[in-house]
Amino acid sequence: MGQLAQATAGQQLQPLNTMNDMHQLIASHRKQIESVMSGALTADRLYGLLQSAVSREPKLLQCTPESIVACCMKCSTLGLEPSSVDGLGKAYILPYGNKNLASGRPEATFILGYKGMLDLARRSGELKSITVTAAFDGDGIELMMGQDGEPWLTEMPINLDASHDPANLRFVFLCAKFTNGGSHAEYMTKSEIDAVRARSKAGNAGPWKTDYVAMAKKTIIRRAFPYLPIDTQAQKAAVADETTPTYSFLARPADSIEGE
Structure with missing residues (x-):
């Protein structure tokens, strides 16, 4: 040619x-x-x-x-x-x-990865920390709800022998702490994550197929973006995801x- x-x-x-x-x-x-x-x-x-x-x-x-x-x-x-x-x-x-x-x-199609979403979220400099936890059957991680309506994880010993097979995922949990002292926490169940996957153009291929847990973590980060102190570029990137x-x-x- x-x-x-x-x-x-x-x-x-x-x-x-x-x-x-x-x-x-x-x-x-x-x-x-x-x-x-x-x-x-x-x-x-x-x-x-x-x-x-x-x-x-x-x-x-x-x-x-x-x-x-x-x-x-x-x-x-x-x-x-x-x-x-x-x-x-x-x-x-x-x-x-x-x-x-x-x-x-x-x-x-351009698709953001889990670590790419974390990278973008941290660039504003206004996040003290942001963690995303995947909870599986039998691993000892439990979800609780505080009186203020904000979820939190129990501090229990984690069973390292529990299977982390994607089929055993129960929920993903996000906790972000801001430099000004504020915070944001939320969770998504596996059924909620699968509903997002079903709407994705690449839901049956690519990272959804090879890195399901990472995509589950990315999904909750993207859902939390409106509540995080992140810059305009990061917000636009989240909107452009999967386009x-x-x-x-x-x-x-x-x-x-x-x-x-």
Whole structure:
């Protein structure tokens, strides 16, 4: 496949079939991409993130090129690299989006990970601590309700021999303490978590399938976000979770830059 066609207001980028096609995509739209990048990310670094994402999820090459680049750009803007890069499950780029009406190809989906949500929550500097606990059958963790209506966990010895199989999850519990002395605590039962999973586009694949407990923890963090002293960027990231970020910047004409 030759040099990728330039995207204009009424056109789609050519489909990708190989990582070489991906490299050409970055090269031919380098100016638009660099104009919206933040921090230390470069076009070459973006290509590295794309390589890592595709090596983890080869089906991404079936998605629209615009959506793949946009998801990687979202990761870079938030400073959360795809999980195949850092192994911490901070963010995922998955081929489980809506069909693009013009091309009929799927669009890549941006999904925040559990540790990515924690990272975003802590950036405001107004959280003294935030912990998320997963309780399983037989582990000795019990949930109590205080007179003020705020839940709390009993301080009991934990049974380390209890099975932490996702099927044995009972609930997840979040406790956040603020630097001003305030706090917020809440819990979600497994049935509530499964209801959220059922509404997810990637509910039967990706991290929901491979890292269920981590996604359960992420779910309660996202639910608690409106009650936490976090910055606007974190709030927007929570809203953008499990969507295809905008890629309108790729529709602007730009000078072609040949790939290396």
